[in-house]
Amino acid sequence: MQRLFPKRPDLQLCESTMSYYPQFLGRKEADTLYHVLRKNVPWQQDSIKIFGRDYLQPRLTALYGDNEKSYSYSNITMHPKKFIPELLELKQNIEEKCKTKFTTCLLNLYRNGKDSNGWHADNEKELGKEPVIASISLGAERFFHLKHQEIKSERYKLLLEHGSLLVMGGKTQHKWLHQIPKTSREVGERINLTFRYIP
Ligand SMILES: O=C(O)CCC(=O)C(=O)O
Numbered sequence: 001m002q003r004l005f006p007k008r009p010d011l012q013l014c015e016s017t018m019s020y021y022p023q024f025l026g027r028k029e030a031d032t033l034y035h036v037l038r039k040n041v042p043w044q045q046d047s048i049k050i051f052g053r054d055y056l057q058p059r060l061t062a063l064y065g066d067n068e069k070s071y072s073y074s075n076i077t078m079h080p081k082k083f084i085p086e087l088l089e090l091k092q093n094i095e096e097k098c099k100t101k102f103t104t105c106l107l108n109l110y111r112n113g114k115d116s117n118g119w120h121a122d123n124e125k126e127l128g129k130e131p132v133i134a135s136i137s138l139g140a141e142r143f144f145h146l147k148h149q150e151i152k153s154e155r156y157k158l159l160l161e162h163g164s165l166l167v168m169g170g171k172t173q174h175k176w177l178h179q180i181p182k183t184s185r186e187v188g189e190r191i192n193l194t195f196r197y198i199p
C-alpha cells in the first residue's frame with residue numbers, strides 16, 4: 001500500500017476529489033476541542049448485525065444535527081442531538097473552507113489500537129450523489145486506508161494528524177472504500193468528526 005505524502009491540499013487520486021489540510025486547527029484549538037468533546041459528548045457503543053449476529057461496534061459514537069433526521073448505517077439508526085456551541089462553531093468554520101453546508105456530524109471515539117472502522121463507503125441514500133464529507137481528526141494519529149473498488153492496484157494510506165481536516169467529495173464515496181484499521185502499535189485515544197449534509 002502506497003503512502004500519500006500530501007504536500008498540497010489536493011490528494012490527486014483517480015475518480016475522487018480529496019483534500020487534506022494537516023493543520024486546519026491550531027494546536028491549542030485542537031487540544032481544547034478534544035478535551036471538551038471527550039468529556040461532554042454522551043459516547044455510546046451500539047451493536048451492529050453482521051450475517052444475523054450482533055457484535056458491539058469497535059468504537060464509540062455520537063450524532064449531532066441541526067434537524068431531526070435520523071441517520072442509519074449497518075443496521076444502526078442514530079437520532080441526532082442538538083449541536084453544542086463548540087461543534088456549531090467548527091461546522092461554520094468548515095463550511096467556509098469547503099464552501100458547502102453541513103447539517104449533521106457523526107463522531108467516533110477510538111479508545112485504543114483495537115478500535116477500528118471497517119472498509120466502507122459513506123454512500124447511504126440520504127447523503128445523495130457525490131456527497132461532500134469533511135472529517136476532522138483529534139488526538140492520537142491513526143492511518144486512514146483507501147482502496148479503489150475496481151482497480152485493485154489503487155490502494156493508499158494517509159496518517160490523519162491531530163487538528164487535520166480531510167475533505168472527501170466527487171466520486172470518492174461511489175468509487176473508493178475507506179477504513180481505519182486496528183493497529184498493534186500503542187496508540188492513545190482518537191476522536192473523529194465527520195460533517196455531512198442530510199436534507
Ligand atoms: O475515523 C475516521 O477517520 C473515519 C470515520 C469514517 O469513515 C466514518 O465515520 O464514516
Ligand SMILES: [Fe+2]
Pocket residue numbers: 120121122178
Ligand atoms: Fe466513512
